[in-house]
Amino acid sequence: MARETADALFVDEHARYTITEVVTMTGIDPADLTVLVECGVLVPDDATAAQWSFAAWSVDVARRARRLRDEFALDDAHAVAIVVRFEQRVRELERQLDVLRARSGVR
Numbered sequence: 001m002a003r004e005t006a007d008a009l010f011v012d013e014h015a016r017y018t019i020t021e022v023v024t025m026t027g028i029d030p031a032d033l034t035v036l037v038e039c040g041v042l043v044p045d046d047a048t049a050a051q052w053s054f055a056a057w058s059v060d061v062a063r064r065a066r067r068l069r070d071e072f073a074l075d076d077a078h079a080v081a082i083v084v085r086f087e088q089r090v091r092e093l094e095r096q097l098d099v100l101r102a103r104s105g106v107r
Contacts, residue, residue: 035077
């Protein structure tokens with residue numbers, strides 16, 4: 001756990017990271033990273049480039065994907081992508097709910 005916390009301190013939100021850097025920082029397999037891109041979970045800066053680069057938020061998504069894969073013992077990268085997409089959707093719905101609650105004054 002301490003390693004993950006330390007890694008988070010070094011992520012520059014404006015930096016771009018190569019596949020190799022994302023794999024090193026997150027522990028996700030390169031093949032799984034490719035599946036996450038194919039499924040739209042991660043978006044490289046230029047999908048047609050010979051070497052993909054990713055924004056800093058992609059490191060966080062890849063870390064969550066690896067954690068979810070491990071927590072649910074998923075052995076299929078496509079299943080991981082589905083779980084990550086569900087998690088992203090739940091987070092978005094929670095944000096929308098918070099906004100609606102704030103507007104209505106309901107806690």
